[in-house]
Structure formats: C-alpha cells, structure tokens
Amino acid sequence: MNPLRNAVNRTLLALTGAALLAGGGWLALGGSGTADRLPTWWPRPEDGTALLDRARLADWRAEDWWTPAVVAGTAAALLLCLTWLLAQPRRGGDRRLPLAGPPLTLRSRALADAVARRAEATPGVARAHVRLPAGPKRSRARVRLLLEPGAAPGPVLRRLTHGPLDEARASLAPHPLRTDVRLGARSRRERRTR
Structure with missing residues (x-):
C-alpha cells in the first residue's frame, strides 16, 4: 500500500475513533449516576436534557433549509465514504x-x-x-x-x-x-x- 495513503487512512480512522470515543464517553459518563464521581473539569449535561429533544427537532424540521441540508449532508458523507472506499487497493492487488x-x-x-x-x-x-x-x-x-x-x-x-x-x-x-x-x-x- 502507498505509504501516504496508509498514513491518511490511519489518521482518518484515529480521528473518527477519537471523536466517537469522546462523544460516547461524554454521554455515558455525564449521566446522573456517574456525575458525582467525575472530576470537576468534565463537561456535564444538565439534568433531564437530551442531546436533541423532540421540540427542537420539530422546530428545525419546520425551517425551509432543514430538509435540503440534511439530504445534501448525507449525500456528501456517502460520496466521501464511497470515494475513500474505491481509492483503497483491492485485496490481492499490486503489493x-x-x-x-x-x-x-x-x-x-x-x-x-x-x-x-x-x-x-x-x-x-x-x-x-x-x-x-x-x-x-x-x-x-x-x-x-x-x-x-x-x-x-x-x-x-x-x-x-x-x-x-x-x-x-x-x-x-x-x-x-x-x-x-x-x-x-x-x-x-x-x-x-x-
């Protein structure tokens, strides 16, 4: 595999994994059951709040820009992932x-x-x-x-x-x-x- 492509792949995977781990840790440890045991610098969501509540989601759906933005963002993410997948060498390729x-x-x-x-x-x-x-x-x-x-x-x-x-x-x-x-x-x- 090309060393530059290998480095890009590892960097993107590490950044994606770190973001998912940080978000999951924040959601899991920020709950009311473990909030007392966390250090003071740990960001805590307020009690009874959700990451995205139904009222805010309904407000966003009422906006004219919401549906095109979601469709365009999802399509862009899909195209990016497909491009990345197709750029990878196939198994058994030139090594x-x-x-x-x-x-x-x-x-x-x-x-x-x-x-x-x-x-x-x-x-x-x-x-x-x-x-x-x-x-x-x-x-x-x-x-x-x-x-x-x-x-x-x-x-x-x-x-x-x-x-x-x-x-x-x-x-x-x-x-x-x-x-x-x-x-x-x-x-x-x-x-x-x-």
Whole structure:
C-alpha cells in the first residue's frame, strides 16, 4: 500500500475513533449516576436534557433549509465514504514483495506478469493467468493454465514447475513461495471457432 495513503487512512480512522470515543464517553459518563464521581473539569449535561429533544427537532424540521441540508449532508458523507472506499487497493492487488536485501522489493504484479509470460511460452500452454497476493514474509502464487488440445498435463506441469515457478522462487528467496496451479483444457471446437 502507498505509504501516504496508509498514513491518511490511519489518521482518518484515529480521528473518527477519537471523536466517537469522546462523544460516547461524554454521554455515558455525564449521566446522573456517574456525575458525582467525575472530576470537576468534565463537561456535564444538565439534568433531564437530551442531546436533541423532540421540540427542537420539530422546530428545525419546520425551517425551509432543514430538509435540503440534511439530504445534501448525507449525500456528501456517502460520496466521501464511497470515494475513500474505491481509492483503497483491492485485496490481492499490486503489493511489494520482499527480496533478499532489506531495502529491496519487487511489485507483485510485475512478477506475476513475468511468470505468466514465461508460462505461456511453455509448450502445451495456450494461456496463463497468475496472481500473487503477498504477505509480509510469505507469498502465494495462484496460477491458472489453459492447455492446448492434446497437451499432457503432467509434462506441462513439470516444465512450469522447473521453469517459471522455480525462477519466481529464486527471485523471492529466502522467502517461500507457495503455488496453487489449476489446469484447464482448450477444446478442439473452441480452437476452430477462433
């Protein structure tokens, strides 16, 4: 994840959490049951008051600006939250994989693309798709291969394991790379229609 985005996310979450915690603490501890035990500087609501009473809410609803303001504020909050959500990277997106030296990293998408290109160059493979969702110390490669008609899965899998996947493991050493491979076959009928 981008360090700037990570810092912004953590700051916004911390500020939201602090505001909710302060508001909840004020409401919970400001009640009449605990008011005697609180320090003198703690802000206390007056006895019998509510955060928003029905009479004041009815007065606000009678105003012409109330409904458009509430709708606009809610829509703006929703758009802000959706924008923030969509700005986040999806799980399994492009991450940085640790290499042998501490300052060295490799983008997971770059390694996945390289493994996919090498896999497609393997005899018997029509198409390859590779995903590398990575953790801090362990990586996992999810490989989907579409085999050519008549290609034997065993030899193709051996060539894939001792070729592109071994190269990927070597590039991530000393961190392990676990691989899941799914094989599918292209039918002769599909080949004729193209």
